[in-house]
Amino acid sequence: MSMNRREFLKIAGISTIAGIGGTALAGGLRKGVIEAAQTAPNTDALTGKKWGIAIDMSKLKSEENIKRVTEACHRIHNVPDFSNTKDEVKWIWTETFEHSFPGQEHKFMAEDMKHKPFLLLCNHCDNPACVRVCPTKATFKRKDGIVMQDMHRCIGCRFCMAACPFGARSFNYKNPRLAKNLQEYMNPEFPTRTIGVVEKCTFCYERLAKGLKPACVEESNGALVFGDLEDPASEIRKILASKHTIRRKPELGTEPNIYYIIGGNDYAVVPEIK
Amino acid sequence: MYDGGKIFVGLIVFAALFASPFYLNMGKVSAKPELKIDTPEIQKLEDKKCVEPKELMRAEHMQILNSWRDAVVRNGDRDQIIISGHKYEKSLQNGCMKCHSNKKDFCDKCHNYMAVKPYCWDCHIAPKEKKS
Numbered sequence: 001m002s003m004n005r006r007e008f009l010k011i012a013g014i015s016t017i018a019g020i021g022g023t024a025l026a027g028g029l030r031k032g033v034i035e036a037a038q039t040a041p042n043t044d045a046l047t048g049k050k051w052g053i054a055i056d057m058s059k060l061k062s063e064e065n066i067k068r069v070t071e072a073c074h075r076i077h078n079v080p081d082f083s084n085t086k087d088e089v090k091w092i093w094t095e096t097f098e099h100s101f102p103g104q105e106h107k108f109m110a111e112d113m114k115h116k117p118f119l120l121l122c123n124h125c126d127n128p129a130c131v132r133v134c135p136t137k138a139t140f141k142r143k144d145g146i147v148m149q150d151m152h153r154c155i156g157c158r159f160c161m162a163a164c165p166f167g168a169r170s171f172n173y174k175n176p177r178l179a180k181n182l183q184e185y186m187n188p189e190f191p192t193r194t195i196g197v198v199e200k201c202t203f204c205y206e207r208l209a210k211g212l213k214p215a216c217v218e219e220s221n222g223a224l225v226f227g228d229l230e231d232p233a234s235e236i237r238k239i240l241a242s243k244h245t246i247r248r249k250p251e252l253g254t255e256p257n258i259y260y261i262i263g264g265n266d267y268a269v270v271p272e273i274k
Numbered sequence: 275m276y277d278g279g280k281i282f283v284g285l286i287v288f289a290a291l292f293a294s295p296f297y298l299n300m301g302k303v304s305a306k307p308e309l310k311i312d313t314p315e316i317q318k319l320e321d322k323k324c325v326e327p328k329e330l331m332r333a334e335h336m337q338i339l340n341s342w343r344d345a346v347v348r349n350g351d352r353d354q355i356i357i358s359g360h361k362y363e364k365s366l367q368n369g370c371m372k373c374h375s376n377k378k379d380f381c382d383k384c385h386n387y388m389a390v391k392p393y394c395w396d397c398h399i400a401p402k403e404k405k406s
């Protein structure tokens with residue numbers, strides 16, 4: 001059979017259209033079938049344009065206060081504890097001032113401040129470096145500002161860990177279910193992760209959907225204030241407008257959304273001169 | 275023709291190997307899995323209905339779970355599914371398994387029969403097995 005170029009292109013064109021149209025039609029039908037069930041909109045969810053947290057370190061008085069906060073998060077999110085730094089998985093943790101805000105320490109600063117364990121978590125940055133490098137879009141930014149981690153897509157390449165300047169991400173070197181704490185207790189309402197994926201704080205997206213504030217905020221006795229940074233009437237905006245706050249490594253341009261209330265109140269006391 | 279004999283023998287061996295699964299399993303009928311849908315949770319329901327008809331669930335539950343995952347994880351869409359006035363979450367762990375609390379006699383039976391190993395359970399926590 002001989003065919004000239006024009007005929008060939010015609011046939012090719014028609015089959016392409018038939019192919020695309022056909023799959024679209026079949027896809028459409030299938031979608032229709034799957035979404036036939038009756039649904040009700042979820043009206044419980046907290047909604048915002050840019051979630052953030054302001055942490056008042058002066059209100060986290062003791063190690064126990066802080067431990068209660070970190071443990072609440074790790075417990076409800078089934079974060080494994082292997083009790084060694086190499087395999088450590090952390091969503092919320094503590095560091096000294098010097099390590100949290102490098103370059104801002106100086107030798108005359110208050111001893112108390114120098115040694116205080118600062119509460120750290122993912123900053124849900126406006127310009128998240130982790131999102132930019134993720135090759136699979138497993139890490140992505142939601143409309144409400146949450147930097148979300150989709151465990152179904154993570155291939156464990158760890159680019160995001162290298163990119164995040166805040167050490168907010170942990171890799172699962174071991175099967176998390178083998179951790180002692182998860183063999184004793186697992187929150188049956190939340191999944192675990194699997195070996196070979198990266199995880200981090202997800203801003204309690206599952207709680208926000210139910211109208212609850214993040215677990216760390218709830219456990220903090222008012223030391224952590226959660227709110228919508230785009231809403232000028234929110235409590236967090238009032239705090240930021242009235243108190244001196246700092247963020248971690250702002251010079252890197254990722255625009256963190258976790259603020260630390262420094263000074264004022266407890267710290268403003270001038271020590272007695274002896 | 276060179277080596278005609280060897281080729282011929284080779285072909286017979288190949289055909290025999292290729293067909294081996296068929297004649298090895300000939301006459302053997304493995305029992306169709308009987309799935310149990312009589313968990314205490316389901317028995318409590320007045321209207322024993324899943325989110326979709328049984329036939330569709332059997333054939334397409336994986337696509338449904340996939341679309342739920344995209345909706346919830348990627349689009350933050352947690353609209354609930356209503357069946358006869360009951361609300362269900364679009365969730366394997368907090369939706370499906372709340373009724374089908376017998377993973378061994380429900381999910382596993384069929385998956386084993388079909389020799390598929392879905393890795394949902396590497397992360398999602400199955401309900402504690404009860405006597406049904």
Ligand code: SF4
Nearest residue numbers: 122123125128130164
């Ligand atoms: S703190 Fe790190 S992990 Fe979190 S959004 Fe910013 S760059 Fe990404």
Ligand code: SF4
Nearest residue numbers: 134154155157158160
């Ligand atoms: S480890 Fe996972 S989340 Fe991180 S960059 Fe790779 S695929 Fe993305």
Ligand code: SF4
Nearest residue numbers: 073201203204214216
């Ligand atoms: S916001 Fe939620 S996930 Fe993030 S540190 Fe707090 S409790 Fe953990």
